[in-house]
Amino acid sequence: IYALSPLQDGILFHHLMADEGDPYLSAKQVAFPDRASLDAYLAAVQQVVDRHDILRTAFAWEALSTPAQVVWRRAPLVLKKMDFDPEAGTVAEQLERRFDPRLHRIDLTQAPLIRHAIAHDAANGVWWLHEMQHHLICDHITLERLSAEVGSILAGTADAPQPARPFRELVAHTMQVANTDAARRFFKNMLSDVSAPSLPFGLVDVDRAAGDVQEAFCLLPEELTSALRAAARRISVSLASICHVAWGLALGRITEHATVVFGSVFSGRVGSADAVMGPCLNTLPIRVDVDATGAQACVQSMHAKLAAIMRHEHTPLSVALACSGADAGEPLFSGLLNYRHTTIEHPLGLVPDGGHPLIRSASERTTYPVVMCVEDLGTELALTAQTVTSIDPRRLFALMHTALTSLVQARESSPAEPVTELD
Numbered sequence: 223i224y225a226l227s228p229l230q231d232g233i234l235f236h237h238l239m240a241d242e243g244d245p246y247l248s249a250k251q252v253a254f255p256d257r258a259s260l261d262a263y264l265a266a267v268q269q270v271v272d273r274h275d276i277l278r279t280a281f282a283w284e285a286l287s288t289p290a291q292v293v294w295r296r297a298p299l300v301l302k303k304m305d306f307d308p309e310a311g312t313v314a315e316q317l318e319r320r321f322d323p324r325l326h327r328i329d330l331t332q333a334p335l336i337r338h339a340i341a342h343d344a345a346n347g348v349w350w351l352h353e354m355q356h357h358l359i360c361d362h363i364t365l366e367r368l369s370a371e372v373g374s375i376l377a378g379t380a381d382a383p384q385p386a387r388p389f390r391e392l393v394a395h396t397m398q399v400a401n402t403d404a405a406r407r408f409f410k411n412m413l414s415d416v417s418a419p420s421l422p423f424g425l426v427d428v429d430r431a432a433g434d435v436q437e438a439f440c441l442l443p444e445e446l447t448s449a450l451r452a453a454a455r456r457i458s459v460s461l462a463s464i465c466h467v468a469w470g471l472a473l474g475r476i477t478e479h480a481t482v483v484f485g486s487v488f489s490g491r492v493g494s495a496d497a498v499m500g501p502c503l504n505t506l507p508i509r510v511d512v513d514a515t516g517a518q519a520c521v522q523s524m525h526a527k528l529a530a531i532m533r534h535e536h537t538p539l540s541v542a543l544a545c546s547g548a549d550a551g552e553p554l555f556s557g558l559l560n561y562r563h564t565t566i567e568h569p570l571g572l573v574p575d576g577g578h579p580l581i582r583s584a585s586e587r588t589t590y591p592v593v594m595c596v597e598d599l600g601t602e603l604a605l606t607a608q609t610v611t612s613i614d615p616r617r618l619f620a621l622m623h624t625a626l627t628s629l630v631q632a633r634e635s636s637p638a639e640p641v642t643e644l645d
Contacts, residue, residue, distance in 0.1 A: 223292050224390050225397075226281075228538035229490075229504050233358050234281060234289055236589050237330065245589045246357040247323040248365075251314055253348040260340060260349045266375040268299050270368055271334050276359050276389035276500035277368075280333040291358075293388075297333040304341040313343040317352045324434065328356060335359045361501045362562060363489070368499070389500035392490070396536040405537040408530065409545035412509050413483065413554070417547040420483045420555045422476045423613055425591035437608045438615040442623065447603040449630045457518055457633070459525035461603075462561040465596045466524050468625035469559045470510025471644060472594075475621065480642070483507050483546075485590065486528075487560040488535040504535055506542050507555060517629055517644060518637035558590040563598045594618055 226234065233246045254260040271277040278297035283289040306316040320326070321339060328337050335356040342349055355365065374380040454461045466486065473482040490502035508527070515523070534542075548554050592613070597604040605622060607615035628644040 223290050224393055226289050226291055227393050227396055227501065228536060229501050230291070230358055231289070232539060233501070234283070234330075237327075237358075238283075240327075242327075243322070243324040244327045244356070245323075247326070247328065247354055248357065249318075249321060249323055249352060249354045251317065252351045252353065253314070253343075253346075254351065255348060257342075257349055260351060262376060263351070263372065264299060264301065264338065266372045267336070267368075269375055270371045271297055271299065271336065273371075273383060274386050274389075274499045276364075276498075277336065278333050279335070279359055279389070281330045281358060292333075293390075294333045299334065300332070300337050302337075302339040304339050306341060308345070313341050313345075313350050317341055317350055321352050321354060323354070326354075328354065330356065330358065357501055359500060361503045362564065364499050364501070366564065387498045389498055392498045392500060392502055396490075402537075402541060405534040405541060406545055408534055409507070409537070409542040412527075413507060413542070413546035415547055416481060416483055416509065416554070417549075418479060418481075419548055419553055420473060420477050420479060420557065421553065422473055422557045422592045425610060425613075426553055426556050434611045435608060436611050436615060437606065438619070439604060439606050440616075440619050442603045442605065442626070444602070446623070446627060446630065447601075449634075450603065450626060453630050453633045457522060459521055460528070461598065462596075463521050463525035463528060464626070464629055465561050466508060466528065466559060467510060467521050467641070468622055468629055469557075469594055470508075471512060471625040471628070471641060472618070472621035473557050474510070474512035480512050481509065482512065483509050483555045484557040484559055485539075485555055486531075487558070487562070488532070489562075490535055504537070505539055505558065506531060506535065506537060507539075507546075508559075512642050514640040514642060516638040517632035517641050520641045521629065521633075556590055557592045558594070560593065560595040561598065562595065563600075592618070594622060 236245055252263075254263065275293045278294045279291050280294060280297075281289060281291050304317065304320065306313050310316055311319075317339060328335065335358060337354045339352040340349060341352075360368070371380070450461060450464060454464055469484060470482050473484055474480065484507070485505040486508040488504050488506060490504050508524075508531070510520075510524070543554050544550070546554050591610045593608040595606040595608075597606060605619055607618040607622075609615045609618065624645055632639045632644060
């Protein structure tokens, strides 16, 4: 039994504030060729849940002075077998509607916070699995590692497991390194003169926008990706720094503000925490000034800023936001950037073919109405944009693509060109 991390505190807050549904409940659907394959998958998931404490964790808050997370010794998977009306659409569609995260919630006091529903699709001769995971116990990296472990078990290639690192180590680490006074000084220096909120398209959050969420994915052109990596090497900055400036330029154009602030996702996995399963991420504000600063200098400044903020990456977002000049209780930003190293592969760690399960859909949500993910695939770069339905996510692709191209061209031909002059 131990305290929540700052990220978990925020997620639980949004869960309790939501009138219906849950903004931090993600889902995916998988079709299996037969019940035996489905059962083998569920057995493998149970093995991984048994191994990692965060996957056996439930949450308690009623009658407590502060919320707590409780690790169960055993947490059997929760499985619902569903029957559906063949006249009401496909089985997969009915499953998706029945457990739509915009309307469906799960009991956070009962572990595991991974839930499953299954249904037989006799018309197509498959078994459908609808799997839900709550972000109180996982982040993107955790889901990738969970899938990899399940895939290894199913493929019979799993090595003898090393002792799992408990999530409480990360919670203890965040408490040990937390220096609230130093964090406040850092964020006041960055944000104290920012009073105008940065709200792309005037949107505040998904719930208040009252819209469905849509997502789109695209690969950046190989030529642009190569040019971006070359530019980063020449001026000794991270590629993430260039992408942060580009997103700032895009939001500056959308909001018509010379100073923009957006949320940036930090992995939280440093040192011994790297091997921990669980939600290690944290979101913190980043400022970009679209002014007379030269393009190269702006990127180099961002690189230094990202390096400095790493010393405060476990600061509660509420502490950082309180350091701005915005009115208390008002949102400072509603756009998010997530630069992440990832792989685009089969979520079960298997190559889809006639004998293996196939993914139909997968979804992740946040409370931010405008989200840009830069997927660093090692050689390729991709963008995943998520918006409420009033905004076409492909608009974000066009803005981001143009901003990245402008930064590359400025670096090659006129590195001192003011960023306010870039397209």
